[in-house]
Amino acid sequence: MSIRSLSQTALVLMVAALTTTAHADTADRRIALSNNYAGNSWRQVMLESWQKTTSKAVEDGLIAGADAYTTAENQATEQAAQIQNLILQGYDAIVIDAASPTALNGAVRQACDAGIVVVSFDGVVSEPCAYRISMDFPASGVEEMDYIAQRFPDGANVLEVRGLAGVSVDELIHQGIEAGADKHPQLKVVGSVHGNWSQTAAQKAVAGVLPSLPRIDAVVTQGDDGFGVAQAFENSGRPLPIIVMGNREAELSWWKKQHQANGYETFSISSSPSISSLAFWVAQQILDGHEFPKDLRSPPTRVTQDTLDDALDGLAPGSILTEPYTVDDALSLKAATSSQSAE
Template identity: 40%
Template sequence: MNRSRSTFWLAGIAVAAALAAAPAAASPDKPVIALSNAYYGNTWRHQMVEAFEAEAKKAKEEGKIADYIILNGDGSVAQQNSQIAELILKKVDAIAVDAASETAVNGIIEKACKAGIKVVSFDSVASAPCNFQLNFDFTGYKKQQAEWVMKKIGGKGNIIVVRGVKGSAPDHDMFAAQEAVLKNYPDVKVVATVYGQATASVAQAAIANVLPSLPHVDAVLAQGGSDDTGIAQAFEQYGGDYAKKMPVIEGGGSSNFVQWWAKQKEENGYSTISMNTTPGIGGAAFWLAYKIVKGAEPPKTMIMPVATVTDENLKDYTSLPAGVIVSPSYSEEWVEKNLLAKK
């Protein structure tokens, strides 16, 4: 993590602490909705929190909620357990949880449920039976993307696997999906597996550290959250044969990567595919939590769509600002139509 990102992270935690300290005056008509976000150290999570906050502000301005609270963590289970315990004491009406672990926060979530608090875990979900899950089909879309890459390199060659946020449910599911695909390609060799923490700077450093000791790399399977940009930068800086032909790098929805890809495509016909979970889910999680408090009875498990960029629609995304993840926003109406109406 670079210095500016660290500053942003600490500032986010400070803001969250200030919000947490503010009184939350709930009422039956105007609930208090909280976000417990276990990890704040990458672009995807920043954008997710912004999506939650944008919808929460809108709801507060419209008089639908009394207040909202945002708590960002350092990735540890201990801190998230402490934060949720604090939210229980504050008697919030609902908590949206982007979990540090699929299982290790279940105990505190069960306590929240017993206190009458509605809990929605999302993105990195928790498996507590009482909570609602708003998830992505990490296994399905990662298998699809990995299959595309394997066919692109002709089913043979050397690859690097870049994992995501260590210990998270998405990392486990995506890595398992990639491994399942790789079993069908015996002529593909994994020459390195590193953790990129779904962060450009971490992924760049991880790739740069292993490249000098590796044979020529034909492709990189990654996880998203801006790791794609860091991977591309590492290969560009390494140079050598990669200056003429870059490996096929799985895109994870970073606008910087999309712009790099477009330039590479124009210069030398570079081709890849980008598929990513959408950080706009933060807004969907807010409205889902709100609707459940207000009496909605959705399915216990709901699946969000992913965003896909291909050579065919690449031009549609090249005008995105730098430093963002490809994502729509999700409104109250979208949640009603696409989540609550499906059982």
């Protein structure tokens, strides 16, 4: 779902008033991406989106350069050192998908003190000088549990498959799942494993815990793990539960085949990996002199049974449902946030 879809008449007028394309003011500026992890399809598509968007911006003369750097494996200390190195290299803005909301704050503060614009996204930082763009992850966890409650009004045993331990996004979605369990006391979370946002890791983790669990009616996930969960259940011989998906092609294709075979229905929700391009445009616009709120919310992308075929149309194998963001989307997000703050 595009940020454009948030616009009502007033919002459109606000965006029109805000929109102004600047070339000369950022033509000599350089923007870097610091990424903490690239081990799943979401992160790979995120990096591809960054590359595609920034390459076009360089080609069009909007900026002088944009580079992407990824740590070895979600190491906050390594990412902090990486950010300090980017400061020394003289980048004008640093866009960050952070390993920790707090562990990078010292390096982020150094960047701000050096006059560098810092925009964090997905995994955001808590340092006040930085900007933050993220989906409402706790709300997405609650939404998963709302769907399960709708499907099982009389109660259900739920397995939670979490993401990468120690990353803020995992904890935030988990908080939403817990809040959803409190909201729907008929839903009982009977087990929890870390699937590391990976099909293979999720399959292994779920297969390992299934023998110790009672009947599972539903599984809540965090992304790039739904297909692996399905494989674990199929290999175990257990009945297939309702598995909430995360917009990956493998998950959606499996879902469609199951629906055609036996009427299987579920729900899918995830942030869009092209949020990296949105973060780029926010950084570019701030460098160009535009003011933005420190905290910005990007909408999730959802797939229902009614929209499944459309979601799969043209979706490449191994990919994830996403769409590129533009500078107008960044300005729409700014206008939407300003409008919500004024209410």
